[in-house]
Amino acid sequence: MKTLTDNWSTYWEGFLGTLSLFLVSAVLALVLGVLIASFRVSPVRPLRVFGTAWVTLLRNTPLTLLFFIVVLGLPRFDITLPFFTFAVLALGCYTSAFVCEAMRAGVNTVPVGQGEAARSLGMSFGQTMGLVVLPQAYRSVVAPIGSVMIALAKNTAIAGSFSVTELLGTYRTINELGYSIVWTFVWIAVGYLIITLAVSLVFNLLERRVAVAR
């Protein structure tokens, strides 16, 4: 406990860093993921091709490599951003590929007839997706998206190696001060648990809510 209380401010800073990395990346991943999923099921071929390429590229690249590409690659094109923004870009885009695939699986659970009925009434592709298909897809994607979000929360740890203040990186500071390595990591693990369990809780509640709304 002394490890925690003595280094409270270090832990707290790291915790907040991880939390904000997670929240901003999650928003980016969800927005991009839904958008790319719509691309992948759209009737416009170039959009489908773009969506497929996006997912293939990002889902099959190791996240650490993606960090290197963003942090070392983008400055070559004179794009210099704070490390936090670089990290959010890498995490958000990477995770969006997984969100997209979960959404697409959800879209596929909605019977084809639902979309056909919407189109037969004169709805556009956007209206068909937004009013009929996606609202019904959400209920089957809540659980898998929850898993993707938990993975994202843990993946934020990689940002620590790229000069972003976050929870895992705090071990260096604390360890240098001579605290027990085991207890240092125990408290870091507790920090991650707080975030991931909160995510689980939120998604369990969501799942219960969409289950009764029928």
Next chain:
Amino acid sequence: MSTAEPPPGPGPATGPGPGGFTPLIEMRGVNKHFGALHVLQDIELTIGRGEVVVVIGPSGSGKSTLCRAVNRLEPIESGTILIDGQPLPEEGKGLARLRAEVGMVFQSFNLFAHRTVLQNVSLAQIKVRGRARAEADAKSRALLERVGLADQADKYPAQLSGGQQQRVAIARALAMDPKALLFDEPTSALDPEMINEVLDVMRRLAHEGMTMIVVTHEMGFARSAANRVVFMADGRIVEDRAPEEFFDAPESDRARDFLSKILKH
């Protein structure tokens, strides 16, 4: 391409609708394949305003595909389809606008599962026709009254019987004030005791002068409500005649064979 009255298969071209014959739906040389299967072969079909045309035929004959081609739920490969004189647009806004003019009723009802009965009937009125919610809901309630379901407005589709769901689907299609209605085997997924409640609604629409294409196995409905019977086999229109003539004296072997199989017991 000739624009004269089409010769529909070997049968004589009969079936003037009530009053003068003004074509509303025209199919000219329509072809479509599903892989190696030539599911629509040189389809020529003209449907007049106010006409009720029943399409029958063995399964796999292409009758559902024909019905779905009219509002381009099935894209065709060659030929033209005209609705009210306008060619069916390929994609996009023009197609959506035309679809709003042609209602469709499906075998599996396809009511929006996440919306109440009232919302099902109102949704496209609001989003596609741009009506105010109150106006749309009032129209929806009137239509639900007409199909005998006014008291079910706030239920979800899953809480209704099949026959009730199909009547809601008809109300939903009618809410767009369509020029024509397409019925794709509307009673095939229903329990026998529910078939008549749906057919009654359809019969009433037919008598009120709605233009209808009905793909069905209900021969009783074809006899009592249709102006013409179109018999399809292997992707072709084999006969296109008045119902009495068709049922009493089918001309083709295919039709005789088909009728003997379904009317025997």
